[in-house]
Amino acid sequence: MQKEILKVTDLKQHFPIKGGIFGRTINHVKAVDGVSFTVYEGETVSIVGESGCGKSTTGRAILRLDEPTSGEVEFDGIDLLSLNKKEMRKKRKDLQVIFQDPYASLNPRQTVGEILQEAMSIQNTVPKEKQHERIVELLETVGLGAHQMDRYPHEFSGGQRQRIGIARALAVEPQLIICDEAVSALDVSIQAQVINLLKKLQKEYKLTYLFISHDLGVVRHISDRIIVMYLGKIVEIADKKSLFTNPQHPYTKSLLSAIPSIHPEKRRERIILTGDVPSPIDPPQGCRFHTRCPFATERCTREVPELRNVVTDNGHQAACHYVEDIEAGIMQPVR
Amino acid sequence: MANESQNFDNILEIKELQTSFFTEDVEIKAVDGVTFDLPKGKTVGIVGESGSGKSITSLSILRLIDRPGKIVGGEIIFKGENLLDKSNEEMRKIRGNQISMIFQEPMTSLNPTYTIGQQIGEAYKIHEGLNKAEARKKSIDMLKLVGIPSPEKRIDQYPHELSGGMRQRVMIAIALACNPDLLIADEPTTALDVTIQAQILELIKELQEKLDMSVLLITHDLGVVAETCDYVAVMYCGKIVEYTDVKTLFSNPQHPYTVGLINSLPSHEEDIEGDLPIIKGMVPNPTNLPSGCRFAPRCPYATELCNTLPELVTDDNNHQTRCWIYTDEWNGSTEVKTYAERNS
Amino acid sequence: MFVFIIRRILQTIPVFLGVTIIVFSLMHLIPGDPAQIMAGESAPAEQVENIRERLGLNDPYPVQYWNYLSNVLQGDLGNSIRSGRDVTTEIGHRFWITVELAFYSIVLSVFLGLIAGIVSAVKQYSFRDVTLMLIALFGLSMPNFWLGLMLIQWFAIGLDVPSWIPFIDNTAWFKPSGWGSFQQIVLPVITLGTGGAAIIARMTRSSMLEVIDQDYIRTARAKGAKERVVIYRHALKNALIPVVTVVGLQFGGLLGGAVLTETVFAINGMGKLVIDAIQARDFPLVQGTVLVASLLFVLVNLIVDITYRYLNKRIDFN
Known part of the structure; x- marks a missing residue:
């Protein structure tokens, strides 16, 4: 078994919203709402999802750039959230971050x-x-x-x-680098160069990457395992191959099918989701995806689906009540 | 207009378009002799990386180039008439009426101080002289058309109350309000999430058929091109390096830049072992472009010949390529590794 | 919006209390014993003590403040030491003179400033732009008492109205002092409004330049809107947002400027009143004027904030 380098347990990040006559906290943006996952030494784990899914917030919470509301972040056996400011500053040596906009993060002087x-x-x-x-x-x-x-x-x-x-x-000389949309702003030809560089460095320095991106092409190329997030929750975790060839959660399926392909004739049939991502202030009850899910039933509006093993043996997990029924064709899309 | 009833094969013909930006002492040739046709009812894509001049080309068509930029040469023939010969007032009447445009950033492209309804209605007031009530009614119809739920309520909202996808739908509603012949879409989905992008591209396609429009799509995303365009122009450093139909572009790309671009794109559909194939180096500084083929310094096949600028060469299938390899003068390697070969 | 206005009004309460504390403390920070002054310098000690007792000056500070505050809330600002009359009566119509002066000046500032700023921004770096901004720089650097004196010199004393102009039987264009008639109002308003006009012009220009580069301006042009519409409908409304804030801040400086202007033009407004009161060590009167001026400032900024909120739709009302 590989060594666990980062273990995130039930991480929550709720940002308060102030309002009313006296500027009290009237509600929370539940940007990350109970996320748990493990990253092993030397691997690349990607977090994918659309804007507002909480992928970047998760990265920032791990680094304590924003103090998380609750949960545990264990890095190399140490609970990061229990460290004081000084200890945390020291610990940052081992946890580095690369942002999307390098210009904004470099001192121009x-x-x-x-x-x-x-x-x-x-x-x-x-x-x-x-x-x-x-x-x-x-x-x-x-x-x-x-x-x-x-x-x-x-x-x-x-x-x-x-x-x-x-x-x-x-x-x-860090152990873990969090790449927050690190190649998203780059042109394709330059992006390829930087991706190759990241892969080369990983080999040379035995780095572990937590790679946050919305670009599934890049993610497929660089990752070992992939976490799919939707509205603050993880909907699916799997190794790269299993996720891309055999996605289980209806959201992952539609996400993958929505990516424009340079070979449209080969692409799997597109599932176009209706509507927008709901607000993370009052996320839907039950399964958060039920408002857009083509398979949603009454149960989905009530019960929150737990992340569970869905494909035998390889650790492929999804959070959907009906994975098996959909796979077997028992359930058909209703919209 | 005298030509109104006339039929054109090409709604738009751009000939040797040149747009430059003038800084203190240098002229930056952002668009440097661009020529292509947009067949009526079709979608032509211009694809390229930043600095390729694709957006400047699109803004030049509407003559929306601001100082210190200037269109310095060429012709833009729209429905048989050269737009560069039009007066400012004539041009203004074409904008938003016969040619419309949508932009990359739906977040910033709408005026934050006016309601959605006021902004769509403005197009009707300008071009059709409608009054407030009529414009409002038509605006609601337009919102319905672009798939915005409960348009009667949305019409009185401000842009910040809408999501990115919704705002882009509003932008499309504004653009299509006066039923234009040509829609220029400059990176319309780049700022959007992929599931929303799929919705918007589908919408544009659907409305194109319904309203019998031609579309010029500017994008950096090869996938978007493959899914939506009929013809594609690949631009690099202000010049078109390849122009062909979309199928041929991906099955048989010819220009080494196009090939490199397609190869270096990580795919979500297949695993690529080892390193991604790359294009070495970077886009040259626009103030100091190579005098010959702009791509020569990065091209794996470049020879002496490439120090002279090649012309666009058209083959039997009307596949145009600006590269010496496809001329008789070529004497170097002919092995251009195509995408298809990589996979075989 | 309603919630915002209520919240904003409630927020002025602590500001109001803060102002009263400061104004109240002023009396005790300024050297000299008010009781002594009231009684006259050669008054016997027990008479001074009497007055002190009557004014409550022997009470502990918090008690004095509390008495002061409750009086203020009842509209009683005390009596002037010098005249013995109610401070509120003393301020009375002078308050309106100053408000009038300030109002006209602000209107002038906004009017000139906006026009100059827009014209400059639309043709950036043109001759017009450079000239206007140079003038604005002058307006900004010129102390307004100096400008006032110069205006009096030129237009009220130096330059006579040529005899061939009918209907004006005065020897000068404008009057150098007083308040009320048009001829009296013009020069002080120009004096007081120039600095503000310059600041607003510069602010409008930079704000317009920023807005003109925005994507939605390009959208408006792509829609086929006339250039005039693009500038005045689409750009100006957005450019005004930061300008409004400046106007609010401007008002504080304006009240200060009013003191000088009123002195230069011998206008019987609050500014002149406060100067006279200070010279006479008439503490209750000074306190009263400062308090009223501060409240006026708070009120104007309340209006400015509400306007700002109205213009800036992006701020969530909740």
Whole structure:
């Protein structure tokens, strides 16, 4: 059995909404509402879902960029939520994050060299006299040159900036990197380069990735296992192959079928969902997907489906009452 | 208009269009001699990465280029007449009436201080001179047409009260209000989630048939192109590098850039072992473009010949490619690894 | 919206209390003994003590404040030391003079500022834009008492009305002092309004420039809207949102400016009243005027906030 590096248990992130005459908290945005999963050392786990599903919020809650409302986040055997500020800051050395917009996360007044040096100094990972050498090494690792060390972020293209972001994350020799839509803003040809880089680094440094993305093509290429989220809850977890070839939850099925394909004739039949994602302020009772699900029954409006094993032996889990019935064709879409 | 009843094979013909941006001392040729036709009733896609000039091409058609940009040459023939010869006032009457446009960001493309109804109704007031009540009635019909539930209620809401998908539907309602002949959709679904994207693309397709429109679709997403377009122009650094029907583009791409682009796209439908095939390097700085083929510095097949700019070459099946490989002068390698070959 | 207005009105209560505390404390921070001043410098000690007792100056501070507050809430601002009359009566019609002056000035500022700002923004970097912004810079840098004096020099004293213009039998265009007639109003309003006009012009310009680049402006153009409609209907309404806030803040400066302007033009408004009261150490009168001015400021900002909320639909009313 592989080593568990990250274990998230019943994580909740409810953001208060203020209102009324006295500005009291009148409700909560239930952005993440009871999410549990495990990430093993050296693997890439992706969280996919559409906007508002809580995938980014989950990442931020794990890093404690926003304090989660409740739940447990165990990293390398330590409960992150029990750490005080100082301890957490130290722990961040092992947990790094790469954001979608590298430009916004790089200080425009620092050169690339300074950015990397600062990262190292904060965590004290490299002795001062070795820092320069290490910076050069890092830049070369991510496909930039030592001569670019004295340049400012605005002098780089989007793809290069993302490489700087990656170099900064690597500077502290982390164990886990959370990639929050890290390649989403990049053009296809550049995106491929960065994905290859991430895969190469994973091998070289034995990194674990928690890869948050809405792009299922990228996710299929990079992940070992995939978590599908909808409206703050996990609807399906499976290894890559099982998820893409044999999706079980009706939401995952429609999500996969909705992706435009460059071979439309080969694509499975499209299931177009009606309506929008409901508001996470008052999410639907029972199964959260029931308002859009083509198979929903009265039971779905009452009972919250638990995440359970649906395909034997390989850990494929889905949260739907009717997985088997739908699979067997007993249940037909009603809309 | 004299030509109103005339029938055209091509609703739009763009010839040698050139649009440049003038900064302090350099001219940036954002669109550099773009030529293509849009057959009536069809959907033509322009696909390319950022900086390819695809959006500038679309804005040029409506002459919505702001300073420091300027259309410096070429012709835009719409229903037999050159739009570049029109006066500003004539052009204004075409916008939103005969040619409409929808944009990438439904979040920011609607005016936050006016209701949905006011914004759709404005199109009717401008082009059909309708009064408030008539415009409102027609706006409600339009909202119904684009599939917005309870339009009588929605019409008095403000944009921020609607979801992204709903806002894009409103944008479509505004664009189609006056029943245009041509719809230009600039990355209409890029900002939307994939299940919503599927809804919107389906809607555009459906309305195109219903209203007998031609569509020019600007996108960076090859999947969207494959699913919605009849013909495709691939742009790179201000020039069209390949133009063909959509089937041929994906079954037999010719230009090394197109091939590279298709190959480097991670697929959700199949596993790719090992590294993704990449296009090396990056898009050149627009102020300092290569003098020959714009793609030469990144092209795996480039030779001496590529230091001269190739022309668009048309083969027997009207497949146009701007690459020396498809000319008689070519003497280098002819092995362009296509997508099909990769999979065989 | 209704909930917002109620909430916003409730929020003014602590502000009001804060203002009264500060105004009340003013009396005790300013050097000099009010009782002594009232009694006259050579008055015997027991007479001063008498007055002190009568005014409640011997009570502990909180008690004094409480008495003060309950009086204020009943509309009793005390009596002027100098004249012995009610402070409310003293302020009386002078309050309206100042409000009038401030109102006309704000109207002038907004009118000139908006026009200059829009015209500049529409043709950014043009000759017009540069000229207007240069003028705005002048307006901003000029102290208004100086501008007032210059205006008096030119238009009330220096420049005579040419004799061939009928119906005006005065020797000068405008009058250098007083309040009431058109000829008296013009110069002080210009004096007081110029600075605000300059600030609003600059704010409108930058706000318009930002808005003009927005996607929805492109949408409006793509719809075929006339350029005039694009600017005045689509751009201006959005550009006004930050300008409204500036107008509100402007009002505070305006009240300060009114003190100077009223002094320069010898207008019998609240500004002049407060100056006179300070010179005479007439504490209850100073307190009263400052309190009224502060409340006016709070009220104007309440209106501004509600307008802002009305313009800015994006803020959720809940």
